[in-house]
Amino acid sequence: xxxxxxxxxxxxxxxxxxxxVVALGGGSAQASQHAPVSHDWMGVLVDLTKxxxxxxxxxxxxxxxxxxxxTPQELEDRSVFESPRRPGPRAYTAVNAARxxxxxxxxxxxxxxxxxxxxxCVSACLVGAMRKEANGAVTYNAWxxxxxxxxxxxxxxxxxxxxxxxxxxxxxxxxxxxxxxxGQTAAQPPACVQACPKxxxxxxxxxxLIDRAHEKIREAPQLYVDHVYGExxxxxxxxxxxxxxxxxxxxxxxxxxxxxxxxxxSIQHGVFKYFIPPIAWVGILGLSMWLTRPEQAESPRDxxxxxxxxxxxxxxxxTSARKREGASV
Amino acid sequence: xxxxxxxxxxxxKLFSPxxxxxxxxxxxxxxxxxxxxxxxxxxxxxxxxxxxxxxWIIADVSFIAIAAGxxxxxxxxxxxxxxEFHSLxxxxxxxxxxxxxxxxxxxxxxLGRYYNIWHPMLPSMWxxxxxxxxxxxxxxxxxxxxxxxxxxxxxxxxxGDLRHPLxxxxxxxVHHSANRVMAVFIVLxxxxxxxxxxxxxxxxxxxxxxxxxxxxxxxxxxxxxxxAIAVGFPTVIFACIVGPRSLKLEPDMKTLGRLxxxxxxLLSIYLAAKLADMVIRGTFVHLGHVSMQSLFFIVEVAGGxxxxxxxxxxxxxxxxxxxxxxACLLAMLGVVLNRVNVYxxxxxxxxxxxxxxxxxxxxxxxxxxxxGIAFLWRALAIWFPVMGVPVRxxxx
Numbered sequence: 001x002x003x004x005x006x007x008x009x010x011x012x013x014x015x016x017x018x019x020x021v022v023a024l025g026g027g028s029a030q031a032s033q034h035a036p037v038s039h040d041w042m043g044v045l046v047d048l049t050k051x052x053x054x055x056x057x058x059x060x061x062x063x064x065x066x067x068x069x070x071t072p073q074e075l076e077d078r079s080v081f082e083s084p085r086r087p088g089p090r091a092y093t094a095v096n097a098a099r100x101x102x103x104x105x106x107x108x109x110x111x112x113x114x115x116x117x118x119x120x121c122v123s124a125c126l127v128g129a130m131r132k133e134a135n136g137a138v139t140y141n142a143w144x145x146x147x148x149x150x151x152x153x154x155x156x157x158x159x160x161x162x163x164x165x166x167x168x169x170x171x172x173x174x175x176x177x178x179x180x181x182x183g184q185t186a187a188q189p190p191a192c193v194q195a196c197p198k199x200x201x202x203x204x205x206x207x208x209l210i211d212r213a214h215e216k217i218r219e220a221p222q223l224y225v226d227h228v229y230g231e232x233x234x235x236x237x238x239x240x241x242x243x244x245x246x247x248x249x250x251x252x253x254x255x256x257x258x259x260x261x262x263x264x265x266s267i268q269h270g271v272f273k274y275f276i277p278p279i280a281w282v283g284i285l286g287l288s289m290w291l292t293r294p295e296q297a298e299s300p301r302d303x304x305x306x307x308x309x310x311x312x313x314x315x316x317x318x319t320s321a322r323k324r325e326g327a328s329v
Numbered sequence: 330x331x332x333x334x335x336x337x338x339x340x341x342k343l344f345s346p347x348x349x350x351x352x353x354x355x356x357x358x359x360x361x362x363x364x365x366x367x368x369x370x371x372x373x374x375x376x377x378x379x380x381x382x383x384x385w386i387i388a389d390v391s392f393i394a395i396a397a398g399x400x401x402x403x404x405x406x407x408x409x410x411x412x413e414f415h416s417l418x419x420x421x422x423x424x425x426x427x428x429x430x431x432x433x434x435x436x437x438x439x440l441g442r443y444y445n446i447w448h449p450m451l452p453s454m455w456x457x458x459x460x461x462x463x464x465x466x467x468x469x470x471x472x473x474x475x476x477x478x479x480x481x482x483x484x485x486x487x488x489g490d491l492r493h494p495l496x497x498x499x500x501x502x503v504h505h506s507a508n509r510v511m512a513v514f515i516v517l518x519x520x521x522x523x524x525x526x527x528x529x530x531x532x533x534x535x536x537x538x539x540x541x542x543x544x545x546x547x548x549x550x551x552x553x554x555x556x557a558i559a560v561g562f563p564t565v566i567f568a569c570i571v572g573p574r575s576l577k578l579e580p581d582m583k584t585l586g587r588l589x590x591x592x593x594x595l596l597s598i599y600l601a602a603k604l605a606d607m608v609i610r611g612t613f614v615h616l617g618h619v620s621m622q623s624l625f626f627i628v629e630v631a632g633g634x635x636x637x638x639x640x641x642x643x644x645x646x647x648x649x650x651x652x653x654x655x656a657c658l659l660a661m662l663g664v665v666l667n668r669v670n671v672y673x674x675x676x677x678x679x680x681x682x683x684x685x686x687x688x689x690x691x692x693x694x695x696x697x698x699x700x701g702i703a704f705l706w707r708a709l710a711i712w713f714p715v716m717g718v719p720v721r722x723x724x725x
Contacts, residue, residue: 086680088378124535126462127445127454146448147441149381150461154535158679161378162441167369170441253679255538264535265458267547271527272463282520289408289516 037117041136042177043206043238044193045213046110048250049223050200053081053095053108060195061093061112064178084251087111089163089173093192098250107243109250110192110201113138113159113175114230115238116259121151121160123261129172136206136238137177145172156234156255177238206238213242235259336419336714338486341576343711348575351700358697361690365438373690379678380685385439387672388695390529391665392432392702393468394557398568399425399475400522401561405591407515413584416717419482420572421565423709426475427702429468435698460531467525474518480507486713527554533671541675542612543626548602549671555602559595560664562588563637563657568706570654573716575707581717586647589657593641596660600634625666625674633663 055075062069067090081097088094093112119138122130129144130151140160147170152160163170178190188194189203202209213228229241233255241247248254271277344352365373376383402421406414437443448454449465456462484504487496530553533540546552566589570580607613616623640646640656647653673685687695710716 084680086378120535123458124461126456126459126465127448127451128456144445144448144454145442146445147443148439148461149441150459150532152378152381153539153676156536156538158379162370162376162381164371164374164376165369166441167367170370253538260535260537261458263537263547264460264531267534267550268458268460268463268528268531271550272457278520278524281523282516285404285408285519286512286516289410289512292408292410294410294412 037236038134038136039205039207040134041117041206041238042203043115043136043209043240044177044190045202045204045209045240045242047200047202047216048107048109048241048243050198051095051108051110052198053078053097053106054197055080055095056195056197057110057192057201058091058093058095060191061175062091064191065092067091081106081108087113087159087161087174089161089165089171092173092175096251107245107250109241109252111159112192112239113177114157114234115175115177116157116234117236117238118234118259118261120154120156120234120260123265124150124154126150133179135177135179137179138174139176139179140172140174142169142171154260156260157253206240209240213240216242232257235262336416336482336485336717338712338714339576339578339710339716341711343708345575348704348707351704354700355697355704357693358695358701361693361697362438364690365694370441373688375685375688375691377685379681380676382672382676383439383685384673384687384691384695385435387669388435388698389432389439390668390672392428392435392698393529394526394553394560394664394668395564395661396425396428396432397522397526397557398561398564399428400519401558402565403478403515404519405588407512408519414588416581416584417565417569417588419715419717420569420710421561422475422478422482423706423715424564424568426472426479427705427709429472429475431698431702432468433472435695438694460528460535463528464525464532467521467528471518471521471525474514474521477507477514478511478518480504481511482713482715522557523554526557527551529553530671533676536676539676539678540671541615541622541677542610543607543615543622544671544675546606546610548606552599552603552606555595555599556664556667559592559599559634560660562592562595563641563660566592567654567657567661570650570657572706572710574650576710576716578716580650582648582650582653585653589641589647589653592657592660593638596634596638596641600630600638603630603634622670622675625670629663629666629670633659633666637663 055070059069059075084096084098085091085094093110095108095110097106098109099106115136115138119130119132122132122138124130125145126148127144127146129141129146131139131141133139147162149162149172151172152158152162160172160174162172178188193201193203202212204212210228210231213231217224217226217228223244224242225244225246227243227247229243229247229252230237230239233253235258241252243250361373370376374383374385398421402414402417405411406418433446437446440446449462450469481504484500484507487493487500488504490497490500527550531550533545534547534549537545566585569585573580616627637656637660640652640659645652646656
């Protein structure tokens, strides 16, 4: 490259400015060491010892979401428990029968989005289609979504599902905690909680539910294992579980208390801190380009001989054009 | 400059018998793409709720890694002013341009709502915590930079075109002003490349529970950057041997051999970082268990990194076009295998009963895109002044 000193400084300045624009996104949100936990977050405490697998929560959920819902006859059909099911794009929740070792009684486990305190899907989504609402629910905005499915890759619980069948407007589907648009706390508990006849689902403020869960364990230590699943897992979740058998025997994932976004976001924000590192990097490159510039670049005679082959280009282009003409004749 | 080289359009037939297989593969790829866009992802892919990312995403990250040759060559030729490599800057540029362009094509096929692909441009949707956002922004900027860098090449094709005097004048003017600001874009291109090459690795840093510990690391971003830098020169060398060969030209072995001397150094830095990461995190214990993951890791590191280092260190290999191309291809495949491992082999979602394997349409589109890159590389070298042809061998 051969540009005059003055011009070079001007250009490098422009490069730094443009670099900062690029870096802007990377550093726009500041990293925090811990995700802020709000007392307004709602949650559901699931007492697995009470569930008898009636699947009315499933039926209510299907109805609330506008999906086809099972008839009473279908609800009676116990054969669905023969193989484990996962929530899908046409079912936000699924109740499975988990047979635990050394226990003749079946334990039923309701699966759905856990609504993490520090959701990996929210951290992952590059256009902010996933959102942690004021009521603690993690919601999805199809209008923003590009359909990259990074949220599905990111989720440690493997809960977001995709409408692969939909050719034009596929959406990510998962439990919304029956949240109305805008993240307002619904006046009523979610449909599944309302439908539960065994009072196995308890809706309330997450902080209150944790207290209640530990209270229950204290009241009946012979009934429960001393573990509230979701209190710490993956940084804590809005859905909390109490169980009579160890959770790993029921297919619950053994997750550390560290929320995945904490590590990745702190690295990313370190690299992009106040956009200084990227700008400095571009600056160093520009500076070394300038400092190591060839001597002849200073002489005005050569100043038009820009990058590799610009100088002979005019003449060269002409000859090649002629050649092509010659070839075409 | 020690030896005068000019970039000229190469006089060769575009549709030579050798490109026919490429055209067939491209046609099959287009059919696969049409199938995907008309019948959706369920019909065309084997993607599932557990494996949301497949071979198209791997193609994206691989093309972008392979296309790193564009920025590494720009850095050595323009930022560090090693003039002997100027003749490689343009072949490297079109390699990068095609790599990035087709990474976007593969991405568009993979996105469920591809018509929203421009959303990261809207400040109201910016989500700075996402590694993918950083990738998206940088890729958009870098593709733009690459096309701006291509402007002088495009203009030179028409400068002096006596049949179109107006085109000649417009191109001359654009060429002149483009060259005046090119330094900005070259520096910017190198800077942006370093950012998103690393972020592509950081994408998978978010899934500590799903990615196998042999690959998951807090410094995944650094490893992706180092591997991209290491694979840059081998890619350019490979393209500058195979490309001219297909155009019936002699590859410039003197320059390529000289550039090849950097490759083992850069690959060794990558290898050292990878091994250090493994030792520090103690993940070598996983190599003791015979599994698909440990096998793929060993093949990746031994065959795709260590072996190319040995080969490229040998003068005999660097002097022979065939051996050099082979060694460089090995290094490229090593980095592609790394991306395959991080995004597929090492990715094990909970509750998975079987592993993802790409469908016919997924393979067809991927292979079709690779064929398209090869074909368009040749076409650009024929249409535009890309190849630096040494004066002494220019008699065609």
